[in-house]
Amino acid sequence: MPQTLPGLTGVDHVGFTVPDLEQARAFLVEVLGCEYMYSLGPFRHEDTDWMADHLAVHPRAVMEQLHFFRCGGQAIFEVFQYSAPDQDTDQPRNSDIGGHHVALYVDDLDAAVEFLHGAGLTVLGDPTSSKGPSEGQRWVYFLSPWGMQFELVSYPDGKAFDRQTALSSARAQ
Secondary structure, three states: OOOOOOOOOOOOOEEEEOOOHHHHHHHHHHHOOOEEEEEEOOEOOOOOOHHHHHHOOOOOOEEEEEEEEEEOOOEEEEEEEEEOOOOOOOOOOOOOOOOOOEEEEOOOHHHHHHHHHHOOOOEEEEEEEOOHHHOOOEEEEEEOOOOOEEEEEEOOOOOHHHHHHHHHHHHHO
């Protein structure tokens, strides 16, 4: 019996819900440089509990529409706009259960932060240099126009963990 999920090869996509798909499209395409791919929806099930059974949302929730975006030629964002009788419109913080962020790799963190400021986005503090196994990495959080947390990370010369792993592998040979 397998000890881990059989056949797992990577992340296929990240899905998140936004209050306004047009605002999200503008941010993802015009600021982050994602490629808009296609849309689906609406989806509703007025006479069954399909939405609750399959998506763990209110049975009368309506997934108004979703858009797919490709980012950096690989990661795909599945972005939803829902309406639901019990919808919570508060953004979770990282410290909340279900809190999350999307981390994006950039080659030049300082140039990227300057760009975000120029785009009028909220950048949370100054870039931080990591220590320990992540030494060599710098990072900073920023907020989307609807308040979702994103992170920029950069480690052009690798992280200490990667260098230590490569050194250990070389010694083993």
